[in-house]
Amino acid sequence: MQSFNPPVRTLMGSGPSDVHPRILSAMAKPTIGHLDPIFIAMMDEIKEGLKTIFKTDNKLTMPISAPGSAGMEACFTNLVEPNDKVIICINGVFGMRMKENVTRLGGKAIIVKDNWGEAISTDKLEHALKNNPNANIVAFVHAETSTGAQSDVKTLCKLAHQYDCITIVDAVTSLGGTELYVDEWEIDAIYSGTQKCLSAMPGISLISFGKRAIQKLNTRKTSVNSWFLDLNLIMNYWNGDSKRTYHHTAPVNMLYGLHESLVMILEEGIENSWVRHKKNHELLKNGLEAMNINFLVNKKDRLPQLNSVLIPKGFDDEKIRSILLNDYNLEISAGLGAYTGKIWRIGLMGYSSRKENIVLCLSALKEILRK
């Protein structure tokens, strides 16, 4: 067993995206203790930075020491109690995972299905809300990583509130890459990740809980199943004032990385980051369309940071992705579920969203598909 030296890839898949060298360097800074006052001051800066990019004043805004799926689980395990009725709008893989979370917790999942590749239908949600007056939670994905479709969070949240439901929103792929306003849109609980549009290393998730979610948490009748993800306990570590209660050992070096990624996105400005993602999406789109490669998702619902395109007829999915990886060091992602072998998912997330990557990707595809 010898030291591992990874190749230098260009990551244009569904995530992780390219990690900026400043963030890689930040992670390599010397580890200090998780109770060191200097570390705790940095934790406070992280919380403030997260509030800025989530566009929220929620006090309970913080990282979870595990990947995006644990962020999802942190929301569900804290908010769903046995027999809670949770309406889940499913239009891709991650909605299905939400359902898994709910049923494992003893909750009742009411499924609203939309076609993969389409936005969530507000009409269907309203229908489900009318038919299920006992439902108390609505959950859905803002930006479906499995298809590249984005949904209208603002309208969906408004609807849910009209029927006295709180909302849980998956923003793993949206945060930093597309408009997102937690307070203005009245999102009650939201989770995201670091490995998409923040250009940071994979391994950390980000959550923010508003008033309604905290009230649900505070009025639970049963204890939270998970000790590790119990926000009542984690809050004492992240929100403790002078004295922090030890909960678990924080992933110190990854938090250095997250901190630096926040510094960078604040330098750029979150709104400018949205604009950059949109602009680069246009560039890629024009190039792909010039090659007669078409998008899965309708123009209106397309995510700029995740481009799902139909694989041109007569070409083998795995073979082409393998050539891209081996000959060009370029990673793009396969389709999932029914779209396996039928679409490619080309990510333009965070630091991956830049002109030189687009030029490389278009040129490589041109060379390969011409053969």
Add this chain to the structure above:
Amino acid sequence: MQSFNPPVRTLMGSGPSDVHPRILSAMAKPTIGHLDPIFIAMMDEIKEGLKTIFKTDNKLTMPISAPGSAGMEACFTNLVEPNDKVIICINGVFGMRMKENVTRLGGKAIIVKDNWGEAISTDKLEHALKNNPNANIVAFVHAETSTGAQSDVKTLCKLAHQYDCITIVDAVTSLGGTELYVDEWEIDAIYSGTQKCLSAMPGISLISFGKRAIQKLNTRKTSVNSWFLDLNLIMNYWNGDSKRTYHHTAPVNMLYGLHESLVMILEEGIENSWVRHKKNHELLKNGLEAMNINFLVNKKDRLPQLNSVLIPKGFDDEKIRSILLNDYNLEISAGLGAYTGKIWRIGLMGYSSRKENIVLCLSALKEILRK
């Protein structure tokens, strides 16, 4: 908000320990995709390395993408079903956390109490096993990080098996620092962390499941509460043969760090690492005793890598630790629970276990306590 530049500390607390520069550099290597064939080959090396240091052939030996407490939870959430009777031997903080895990899962916790700072009593465990013929799991901590006491894992496991119980063992602080033989001692499920005697960054936990544990997992009547920690799903990612099933995005850069820490411990040899920890403990112990500073734990049960010492009378705990941190950049840990303000916990774990650290710590304490 500006880039964060941590001070350079010497970490001689209860963890994290000093992270070796080779491991810091490994983490800063460029991120590649978690489904990249080159990454998957590295995952296989990690599994092999872990088997070597755990001294096991268990196929189900792998990292969990979250800190030690999630490793604990991975063991309990996969093995404990509602109404399972779990005997937990508690002689410190982490035994108490095991109890929390069991009750949250709907299991029945039967507590065997030992004094903090003492090893677990095999007699008491036998008594509990006799009185609870329906118990099916025994759980305990090998090396209590809260006190620095180690217990006789081999005898405790043998006892548990005589009464048809499977065993869950916490080896967070022991792995790499003191003798541990998963197969020879017939440990059924074990978890550890990276941030103690492996000299790696905090944020990853390590687990190994033997035959009995896998059988318990396979014959569950209920689904595992946690989707994120469900080993049935995680195994498909870590143990898949040609095709890996996507489960969650692995913390790629932290796994680079874990890989390098395994390369280093294999270079040294796990047995040599145990010897180094013992030798350095003797050095520290001699120095402390020369200053009339005494140990909490009996000589026989002392962990070499975590030295709990009584704070000399007349000295203020927080003030002295603060001088050590601010004037010497040296971190040692406070006591927990009833030992708050009464003991210090001085770690000599992994890369922190070296002569220059001991000399610094002893000299600093001498200067401060002389004042």
